[in-house]
Amino acid sequence: MSPSSRPTAVALLISLAVTGSLCLWAVVAAPDSVRTALAWGAGATAVVLSAAVAVAVQARANAGRLRARLASETQRFTGEISRLVSASAAEGQRFTAETARIKSAAAAETARLRSAVEAETARLTAQAAAETERLTAETERLRARATRSETERSAAVAACANAAGRMQALATSMLADLRDMEHRHSAEDVLGDLLHLDHRTAQAGRLADSIAVLTGARSGRRWAKPIVMESILRGAMGRISGYQRVRLHSTSDVAVAGHAAEGVMHALAELLDNAANFSPPTAEVHVYVEEVPAGIVLTVEDSGLVMSDVQLRRAERAVSATDQDLTGLSGTRLGLAVVGRLARKHGLTVSFRPSARGGTGALMMLPQELLTRAPVPAPEPARPVSEPEPTHGTAPAGTGTAAVAPDARRPQHAPATAGPATPAPADSTPADSPAAETTGHLPRFGESGLPKRPRGRTLAAAEARAHAHGDGDGAATPRPRTSDPKEQAARFSSFRQAVRPNTPHPEEGNTR
């Protein structure tokens, strides 16, 4: 029996007892006539009353229990709510605190980083400044060094150029001396030695010329007259050691202008030297001369080593007119660099190709500007060798015409020399004229096979041309000075015309 039902049971029992006893009393007390009814009624009333009391007691107990429960629940709720509120408050406080902490930490970190960055920046700035300073110092040092080495270089080059120029002068004067001696000593032994020395000196002179060209010194000697092609070829050939292996094939009568002749000879000598050095010691080197509309092509062909494509290209580059610094210069291979310099100076075109002879062919083209036809031979009446120098005024009549002859003859002469069958313009000169038929009156031929003009004749011719009237040989007969400025100017201009193109001042000769 549950504790909540116990009061109910008690109340039930008590009410049953009370009412039972009351009923019993009533029954007892009541007359017999109503006793039975009363007993039933009283008994029923007692039971109902007892049940009502029990129910009331039960209900009351239930109500009290429920109220207590409600109260406890309410209290529990309140406690829970207050706990939650306090917890949330604590949480909020904690959150705020955390936020503040993080904020401060962030601020601290930011400050730290900022200071670190500043420090780093400062350090880098300082370092950069130091580096800049160091680099500036280094640059300064290097600049000083570069300046010094440039100065040294130019001084060395200037010294080399100077020395080369003196070597050139020395070689030239030695060659002149040797030629003089070769004419004086007729003994064959002596002559042989002199020729040997001559050859050696010519090679030394070529070396000096090479150095002079590379160092940019003035070029070697300047020839006072156009040099015919045969002499150009022989002059070039005479400057190399293996000249006896060189074979010349030239029928050209073209001459190279005096100012360029030395350069052309030198360049050709270098090409010949290359060809001779890079071919077997017994192989011949052939030189061909070909006239083309643009000028003259000189071909040097050897039968030695075939140059590969790379070597050909390298050689072409070495002689090309653009690459002109000294950095690529090696000590032993000066030749092509020299050729390149000379080619640029005189407008020559040099190229290489495999040769049909099995070796390498070098082509050098001389532009038309460098070329002149061989100077037109004045049909100079020959003089006996021992005859003292005649002047125009005292010469026979033939000399007088010869003075003006070059200009008159030039147009007729040019087509005559163009033919291949006339190797030397002397063909068209009246070599069979009466003057030439006696041995005592031979025309004077140069080594080129051409009758030679005496120095100064061009001047006389120009004078005669300028004053087309009958001054006769104006150069030889001094004329009275005129005070007319026009005439003086004309005279001066004719003097310049006469001096410039072909013949320098007679006294200058072929000085360098």
Next chain:
Amino acid sequence: MTRPRRPGRDDDPDRLYTLTGGRSRSDSDAFDLVTLVVSECEPTPGMQSEHVTILRMCQLPTAVVEIAAGLGLPVSIVRIMLSDLLDTGRISARHPRTARVADRLPDPEILEQVLVGLRNL
């Protein structure tokens, strides 16, 4: 006015050894200073210009020394070139008959008389 070529003047670029291919003595002794040289043919194209000149000069008999003077070259060099030409048959050389000339020298007495006569002039 100077002569066109003074012997020994160095105004030509070609050196003497290039004219003779380096030889300094002639193989033959057919030439002395007075040997007369006559050309046997005309110069041909492509010939060395000195040879051309020699052939042209020697259309009439010419002495070696004259050729040398005309070329302005030493006699030795000219002799070498003449030897070359002789070997190829382009010239012929004839020596003046000096021996027989010596035989035919006039009587010394006549010469003396001539000398006296010349002095008396």
